[in-house]
Amino acid sequence: MEEQEGTLPQKADFSGWYNDILWRAEIMDVRYPVKGLYVWFPFGFGIRKRVYGILRELLDRDHEETLFPLLIPEPEFMKEAEHIKGFEEEVYWVTHGGTSPLDIKLALRPTSETAIYPMYALWVRSHADLPIKVYQIVNTFRYETKHTRPLIRLREITSFKEAHTVHATWNEAENQVEDAIARYQEFYDRLNIPVLISKRPDWDKFPGADYTIAVDTIMPDGRTLQIGTVHHLGDHFSKTFSIQYEDTKGQQQYCHQTCYGISERSIAALISMHGDDRGLMLPPEVAPVQIVIVPVIMKKREEEVMQAAELLEKELQNAGYRVKIDNRDLRPGAKYYYWEMRGVPLRLEVGPRDLDNGVVMGVLRSGGKESLPRANIISEVCRKMTEYTAALQTRAETHIKDHLFIAKEESMVNEIVSKGVAAVHWCGNRECADRLEEIADASVLGTEVRTDLIDQSAGNCIICGKPGSVVTLIGRSY
Ligand SMILES: Nc1ncnc2c1ncn2[C@@H]1O[C@H](COS(=O)(=O)NC(=O)[C@@H](N)CS)[C@@H](O)[C@H]1O
Numbered sequence: 001m002e003e004q005e006g007t008l009p010q011k012a013d014f015s016g017w018y019n020d021i022l023w024r025a026e027i028m029d030v031r032y033p034v035k036g037l038y039v040w041f042p043f044g045f046g047i048r049k050r051v052y053g054i055l056r057e058l059l060d061r062d063h064e065e066t067l068f069p070l071l072i073p074e075p076e077f078m079k080e081a082e083h084i085k086g087f088e089e090e091v092y093w094v095t096h097g098g099t100s101p102l103d104i105k106l107a108l109r110p111t112s113e114t115a116i117y118p119m120y121a122l123w124v125r126s127h128a129d130l131p132i133k134v135y136q137i138v139n140t141f142r143y144e145t146k147h148t149r150p151l152i153r154l155r156e157i158t159s160f161k162e163a164h165t166v167h168a169t170w171n172e173a174e175n176q177v178e179d180a181i182a183r184y185q186e187f188y189d190r191l192n193i194p195v196l197i198s199k200r201p202d203w204d205k206f207p208g209a210d211y212t213i214a215v216d217t218i219m220p221d222g223r224t225l226q227i228g229t230v231h232h233l234g235d236h237f238s239k240t241f242s243i244q245y246e247d248t249k250g251q252q253q254y255c256h257q258t259c260y261g262i263s264e265r266s267i268a269a270l271i272s273m274h275g276d277d278r279g280l281m282l283p284p285e286v287a288p289v290q291i292v293i294v295p296v297i298m299k300k301r302e303e304e305v306m307q308a309a310e311l312l313e314k315e316l317q318n319a320g321y322r323v324k325i326d327n328r329d330l331r332p333g334a335k336y337y338y339w340e341m342r343g344v345p346l347r348l349e350v351g352p353r354d355l356d357n358g359v360v361m362g363v364l365r366s367g368g369k370e371s372l373p374r375a376n377i378i379s380e381v382c383r384k385m386t387e388y389t390a391a392l393q394t395r396a397e398t399h400i401k402d403h404l405f406i407a408k409e410e411s412m413v414n415e416i417v418s419k420g421v422a423a424v425h426w427c428g429n430r431e432c433a434d435r436l437e438e439i440a441d442a443s444v445l446g447t448e449v450r451t452d453l454i455d456q457s458a459g460n461c462i463i464c465g466k467p468g469s470v471v472t473l474i475g476r477s478y
């Protein structure tokens with residue numbers, strides 16, 4: 001990629017920073033000639049590969065991965081009324097095969113319920129076939145009319161992980177919902193991304209679901225980003241698609257289902273959460289390059305330094321690290337800038353003086369310079385990576401604390417949501433929510449909030465004063 005001119009905007013100008021870093025750190029090329037469709041640069045794809053590698057590791061404990069077709073025949077897509085209402089404005093249609101019009105037009109999956117569930121009706125016969133826990137990681141298509149944005153709001157969602165499970169009872173499906181939430185919490189913990197988990201209000205649940213639990217994070221500009229959702233589908237879809245099993249008494253029963261999804265928004269959150277004015281800051285587990293070695297070339301001892309650097313690279317590679325030596329003909333400062341932009345956790349500098357003293361200079365991307373004894377460099381690097389990950393985790397924890405505020409009265413809400421998420425008491429009726437959303441110019445994110453950061457005891461509705469109201473999150477979202 002051609003060297004980029006200019007400098008990365010300050011992170012305080014988050015929108016400018018975010019757009020700029022996507023190409024300056026070679027994540028996504030936004031120049032593709034279709035609105036809402038973007039191209040992964042190989043470096044960005046290296047991050048995606050490792051992020052989704054963690055997701056697969058967590059799901060593969062007790063799910064099976066598979067693949068369903070992209071194209072959905074109109075009759076199947078149009079079967080579930082609420083689902084259609086929720087997606088009819090967003091679905092793309094294929095109407096021709098070559099020059100001949102298709103007798104049945106085909107939807108590009110916006111999500112795959114109506115592709116998968118007719119097949120589940122064939123797969124499920126008896127109690128013994130349950131539970132089914134299957135997921136796929138595919139591209140899906142949604143004709144988003146709101147402002148599209150790379151990794152945040154795409155028309156082709158390139159990395160849509162969707163899990164679809166089938167159970168004998170509503171309660172078993174509810175247990176699966178809880179299990180999925182725990183898995184998502186574990187996934188975001190591994191990425192050091194702090195999340196707020198809450199139950200979406202009824203008018204904002206997934207079309208066709210009984211209820212939706214959402215995983216939100218707070219972006220640097222205080223707006224929330226929904227980075228995962230878990231839906232309890234009850235028996236809505238099983239009745240529509242006749243997914244039934246014969247129970248132990250020989251009775252035909254409708255199944256109960258869940259589905260839960262994560263997209264490349266997880267990567268938008270990863271970039272935004274940890275990045276700073278110098279670029280990305282990646283957790284070691286997902287960094288395409290974990291360590292960069294920069295040899296400090298002094299004319300007379302160049303040969304010796306390069307040999308030492310190559311030996312060090314070998315040793316670290318054998319220890320399992322993703323290492324690169326940067327021996328380009330560039331000033332050291334230009335090299336530091338280049339790799340800091342790409343979020344490399346640890347830089348090791350090797351110069352003649354370091355050789356004489358038997359040390360290697362270690363510089364963590366999260367800050368801090370320390371000369372490390374060359375003799376036990378492997379354990380030293382491991383120690384530094386642990387220190388680095390702890391720094392990311394601390395930033396994550398303070399980030400939520402710094403952006404979540406209790407609002408005791410209406411007048412406080414507007415100020416709070418301009419820089420974070422407000423926690424208020426809400427009686428649960430729609431009029432109060434509408435009034436609240438109007439005052440705050442924000443939306444009700446959810447109730448039954450899973451966090452120990454705020455006192456969850458009931459209080460008086462912030463709008464109508466009704467006692468026994470529940471703690472509710474209000475925020476401005478992407
Ligand atoms: N246009 C979009 N661009 C990027 N990510 C999106 C987009 N629309 C939704 N998402 C992400 O995809 C997740 C799942 O989408 S969803 O509509 O909530 N749920 C489903 O589609 C269910 N079938 C679960 S798989 C959302 O939580 C959100 O994080």
Ligand SMILES: [Zn+2]
Pocket residue numbers: 426427428429432461462463464465466
């Ligand atoms: Zn009220």
